[in-house]
Amino acid sequence: MDIDARIKRRRRQDESPRLIQDYETLSPAAHIDEPSDRGPVFERLLDHLDPVFDSRLPPNAYVYGPFGSGKSAIVTALFTHLERLSTEPRSVIYTTTRAGSPTSPGFIYVDMRETTSKFTFYHRVLDALVDEPVPEHGISTEKLQERLHDLLDEFTTGVVVAVDHVGEPNTTDIDELIEMFAGLPSNVSWLSIGRKPPDQIALSEYTATTIQVKRYQRQMLVDVLMTRASEGLSRQALNHEQARQIAAWADGNAHDVLAALFVAADRADQAGRSRIEKADVISALDEIPQPSVSLGRVLALPDNKQAVLRELVDLDEDERASVTATTEAISARPDVDLSPGTVKRFLYEMAEIGIVERVQSDVENRKGRPPSRVELRFPPTAFSRLYNLKQ
DNA sequence: GATCCACGGGAATACACGGATG
């Protein structure tokens, strides 16, 4: 952490009780330990994982449901708990030199948003299984795979790997995913998670079970909001009426609801208020594009791409009139030391995967192909705040 | 020395449009 961040944090603590207690907790991309109102889904997942409690391995499965239905929240919470349980009794430490093997399967969570290649995939899995750090350089993908193979052979009970965000743009395609699992021993079971219904994804022959997660009902979203507000904000910061208003707007999407809370709270906080007001909610709802892209996806982009976005959100309208103009404006910023060519390519690439959207620009330039400009598909202040927090 | 992968730079391709051509 740099010095600025330290000072900022200290200053925050010294001031009178602030509306926002904890940005990390409030982040729409963060998942809490106990997601509310998801009992039935937990039960179905546990039914599927039941063999685990007899030290056996469950079949492969696919969990699917729409954006913001809580898939990631549920699975990360569940896997955290299961992992804790499976290591607790004997507090087994998984090292390559360990004698004997654990008594119940291991649980590993891999996010495809952060797994851009075969190498990183095997790296994640191996890293989750051993104590000592796994080198990220100077080791070939094949070597990594070999090591993983040897290690898994010792796991008599096997491991369950949750693979989140399958089939999202910019992530490894299904074929390659299947190939990566094919490169692992047979005592690995996977639980993939994605948005597409099972019949639209080429996984059916590999997954015995599918588990559907339905979108949130409105009342549940109100609960989600109140829970999050109580964890990340000062007391009474959000009232019930406001929560209902946000939930009604969101059409079952928990991500959008949490993004709205984040933006509204930030606005009130910046104004030095200790409660969220009606106007905060209205402007928050106004700031969130519909449909919008998950902030988790934006924040998982490579650092330099996020740096470009960070500058992009601060540009004014004429600097965003065309991709070319935007490129020039961003390249001119001192915080970005990328060549204009690269900035431009990044903009196009991010448009390609839906982080921003290209729309016909209305600038008049008679000659040549008409330019387009890029529009954000995510709430800008939420992104800036979360981005600055990481720096 | 090995390995991965992000960058940079530029080539190839697409598109719009007006004017020429058949």
Add this chain to the structure above:
DNA sequence: CATCCGTGTATTCCCGTGGATC
């Protein structure tokens, strides 16, 4: 009138290179 062509931009695609790390 339909089609082709040239020109100027926009967009996409590709691949060698070098930094970082072990």
